[in-house]
Amino acid sequence: MSVLSVQGLGKSFGGVQAVSGVSFSVAPGEMLALIGPNGAGKSTLFNMVGGQLQPDAGSVTLGGATISGLGPRAVARQGVGRTFQITATFGSMTVRENVQMALLSHRREIWCFWRSVAERFGAEADALLAQVGLEAQAERATGVLAYGDLKRLELAVALGNAPRLLLMDEPTAGMAPAERVALMQLTRRLATERGIAVLFTEHDMDVVFDVADRILVLDRGALIAEGDGPAIRANPAVRAVYLGTDAGSH
Template sequence: MSVLAVADLHKSFGGVRAVSGVSFAVAPGEMLALIGPNGAGKSTCFNMLNGQLRPDGGRIALDGQDITGLAPRRVWRRGVGRTFQITATFASMTVRENVQVALLSHHRRIWRFWQPTSALFAAEADALLDQVGMEAQADRAAGVLAYGDLKRLELAVALANAPRLLLMDEPTAGMAPAERVALMQLTRDLTRRQHIAVLFTEHDMDVVFGVADRILVLNRGELIAEGDAAAIRADARVRAVYLGSGATSGGH
């Protein structure tokens, strides 16, 4: 069974169709890339999956259960993690404390963090930091981390929810080329071992073609192509609307 199954998803803003009849599925351990030119509908699609936008039509199922239109927190509780283009961490907290906050929320004990119980889930936090290569920096303030390390911390925070599905919106934005490849290879290794389904948008086609198992291409809200890297590279329509245009940035 697919972890995520999307059927005939629609969303309009006024008279503009942002997403129109989009259907796809993501399997456990699979990395599925969602690409397309500016205005293709990628972020709108992501925000519906995450619960930030309610679809006008269609169905979103997680492990066979309908989650269409659920609020973001309820979607998160069902096992959907997300990373963002701009890192969302607590700068004044340590690296370990950032992960602890996520763990406390996952275990429904977030209210205790502000009491003298900061040792709660410390070992579990360190184990997650070790998975992303950040355990040695556990006691540093998040606000002093290099940008690439912040992205690794954000990944650890996302994994604290033990997600079945991980949504990554432009995960390598702002990173140096070598850091981009390293982060996405790390993500691929972790999610395959843990059988987590991953859906990500990305502007760097070297990253997309290097790590994605399959690629979806959106244009003007419609799914115009689906396949592996070779099939997408060879698709005449994709070259015409995206790859052949010289575009290097995925749109929203």
């Protein structure tokens, strides 16, 4: 049984077809990579799954329930966590408070005007921070965190919503090669432990071939290939539009 199922998804902007007829699914604990040239429609596809955009055609279902047509907030409530290409955290809060916000939201305690936040879910937040290795930085402001730590904080915040599906938009952009692999292996471990399905876009082919169970290749809004690492690497169409001639040589 798949967590996420996308059927015949399509979207056009002002007459230009950005995404058309895309179908795929992701299973619990599976890491699915979405690759393709810039402008191939990856962001559009991603935003349709995350609720930021409404599709013109097709459907998105999460655990059997349709989520296409819902806004980003409702999609999040259904159990979709998300990290952003440009890290987005709450800058006026500490690392722990960032995670507490996700927990408070998940437990529907946001509309409380009286009780102090300091007393709510501190221990649970610390436990999540420990899972991503940030427990020592719980009291720090997010503004002073190193880039790689911010990415891990985003991961912990996304986990606070107990997601069934995790959407990661270029999770390793701007990181050093060794950090990239470390972050994605951490994601891989959490996904396996918690049975979370992960859909991510990525430009670093080392990362993709290293951690993805399956790879989707998008070009001009349509899926042109789907398969595991070796199959994608050998696919002539993918080499022509995306990987180029020296694929995998580094």
